[in-house]
Amino acid sequence: MASTPYQQLEQEFRRLHAIRGAASLLRWDAAVMMPRGSADVRGEQLAALDSECHVLLTTPKLSRLIERSQAMESQLEEWQLANLREMRRERDHAIATPLSLVTRLARATAIAEVRWLEAKQESNFALFAPHLEEVVALTRDKAQVLSQALGLAPYDALIDEFSPGFVCAEIDQLFNAVSRRLPQMIREAIELQAARPPLPVLGKVSVAKPRSLAVAVMRALGFPFDRGRLDESDHPSTEGVWGDLRVTTRFDMKDPFAGLMGVLHETGQAMYDLGLPVAWRDQPVGRDRGMALEESQSLLLEVFIGRSRPFLTWLRPLLEKHYGATGPEWEVENLYQTLIRVRRGAIRSEADELTYPVHIMLRYELEKRIFDGSLPVRDLPEAWRDGFEQRLGLRPANDAEGCLQDVHWAIGSFGFVPSYVLGGLIAAQLYETLRRDHADLDREIEGGRFGALFDWLRANVHGVGASLSAQELIRNATSRPLTAAPWLRHAEAKYLEGIG
């Protein structure tokens, strides 16, 4: 059967999608099922699949097919054109990061990750510094070649890998708008909350039951258990592909909500994956529109909906059924106050909705300075401590609670961090529009009816896939460009005015 260059391209990317799906399943297995001793073997398998994908994207044949398809663009339809653009984007990224560099980075980060853990356990940055320096040097090389290939500044090129379309100029503007208001809001929220501390919620939660509650909630949200699973792992995650989605969470016997909030967060991402345009599910244009959008869907479900009075009103009888939860500490208002508690703390992963952006914006500033050369790696601990104190009025006790607390830099994840805050801003802007379009939304959520919510998200976000840029998607969905205003309005209403 003769096929056009464009059709042959689709065939190549179908292979790519299948191999990436296999790799995702292997990562899931490593987190959930794999015996500890098998990490080396799994590492080899994942490296081999990554390398297959890289080879596939960088063959001269693929580039020829892209060129020939571009010459025939007039014969392509709109989605096909968008698909071709995304194919080119993936090819450009792959060609700009040659396999030799990828391999050196993989080796350096594997060592750095081990040293990072030792350094964190001893709270001794010096153990980690030389390894981080090597990872930074290699990542700088990568940023340089990406920069030339994509016509972006080096750090912008790193961001583009995670959240295509976002650049520092826009991010700075958004983050500055948040930073101007946030310290004052945090102070006021903590004062207000201190006046009405919630009763402690410490139900006796048996091992089996947090899972049964989580499954019940996921079912109500529409997660398809005939094409997906919920399991437990050290860190919540979403792996798999459309047609076989694997959500994990971590249940904590001392905290009846930790596992559930992880489930809501990951189910937000899973529902995004599920709502991607099915006809394009094995093509680049059928993928999600990057980490910032993905995070927006997670936060929308976990924070905007999950930590709201309407949702907790619906959840209340389920808590009674699955946890046997009765008594005044399980009343909706007490749960709500518990789940929106603002606290100053040194650890990002334990931060709340208001202090979380402070952690992220500090890291973003430090990453920018590392890559513009103004911050040497050896000065990182001091810069962290100073920056944190200045932003949150709290000085970390040591480096384990400072710049050593997270693994991201050890594994070379630079450019990823702004998506955490961007996700919150996007979620706020989407949710503001959604609630304006659906005056009944709160009542529907109170009744456990999430159909209208996901219909809107599918129509305006999920179903768009990667056919538009993140900026176009947001503008189409909300009739405005992305700003920090909706998030600030949301935070003010929720934390200072008691609405939500």
Add this chain to the structure above:
Amino acid sequence: MASTPYQQLEQEFRRLHAIRGAASLLRWDAAVMMPRGSADVRGEQLAALDSECHVLLTTPKLSRLIERSQAMESQLEEWQLANLREMRRERDHAIATPLSLVTRLARATAIAEVRWLEAKQESNFALFAPHLEEVVALTRDKAQVLSQALGLAPYDALIDEFSPGFVCAEIDQLFNAVSRRLPQMIREAIELQAARPPLPVLGKVSVAKPRSLAVAVMRALGFPFDRGRLDESDHPSTEGVWGDLRVTTRFDMKDPFAGLMGVLHETGQAMYDLGLPVAWRDQPVGRDRGMALEESQSLLLEVFIGRSRPFLTWLRPLLEKHYGATGPEWEVENLYQTLIRVRRGAIRSEADELTYPVHIMLRYELEKRIFDGSLPVRDLPEAWRDGFEQRLGLRPANDAEGCLQDVHWAIGSFGFVPSYVLGGLIAAQLYETLRRDHADLDREIEGGRFGALFDWLRANVHGVGASLSAQELIRNATSRPLTAAPWLRHAEAKYLEGIG
């Protein structure tokens, strides 16, 4: 770093090993964890990985590297030469089965498998016949190209895929030797056993406990649970690779031994994989020596050891501990008589050690006739019924209990079937030598000490990998070529003389 053509070949096959390991994990997941609805997505992923392997083996580059390595053979050591020979073998098989044929076969068998299940449920061969005809026609094409490439007769070329080195001429001779004695032995064994029927063993087995017993047995055998798992699936299987072995079984609440015997069978294969030469674990010469050898290791553990008085003597206290099994029906002699019961029956998967070969040898004859053209697919049901009645004195009630009972032919597994009986013959010959070398073996097994057993197997079978042909391996291990005599001696002693 400059590397020789041979070193580059090793690198290519390392990639192949990693991709095959990933595929094996995906098959394990499909059997154990995957939601039912995700089969289509998994099928695409497995097809993509298969196709990657095929492409890797058939690139001109690989063939050039093989040629250049062959030209430099004088510089290679013994294991490297054996590795090069196995590399060539894999390449020859891959080149002889072009991707277009593989794809057509995959499509035809996918449909045939569905139709086979319908046909079996309705016991209506006519529903299945046209699809089986297509599978046979395509497999005949494949046998033809393989035949020319390998210099073997077509059906021998199919066997070579599963059990390299075995050809019909040798198999016929071995099977004829078995067939001459078997019908009479089955008659005598059934008569002898009828005189002393065992007490029924029907312990109340709770859901959790068959697993705990199986894990205890696997631990005693040396299965490494830090680099492997035991799970449940519809059919017992062994997947994974050295370093991450995944054994599955199926527990049956009505039969306290079904799951355990499956575990012994699969652990035999897993211990083979575990004992393969570690230094060559990601190379062709470090693989097992084909299905017949693999089956020999499964049968050695399940049938020769598992269904013996010494093993049951060791197992007895474990049965009491994990099943709470007490009373006369749980005495060693009663368990032994239960586990070696001979019965004439139509279903292969329920057959015992003596009648099982009858099922297999019938299928082998029918496969040969299908591929030499003397048996049209439409005449298969009648040929099966006649052949079965003639060999076992029993006429299947219908085709569901006849030629439709198993999936093998629907999925194009032709040439696989003789390995079941070959495995038994090899196991018998190995075990006869092993017991001669280790006079204390029975006492060690009674004491739950399996070290000497696996030391011998690792030295003589597992550690050989694919460095020798199956025939050389057997001759080295037992000082004789493979014959049916040890198996006949074993069967006669166990079933007619009460020894074992």
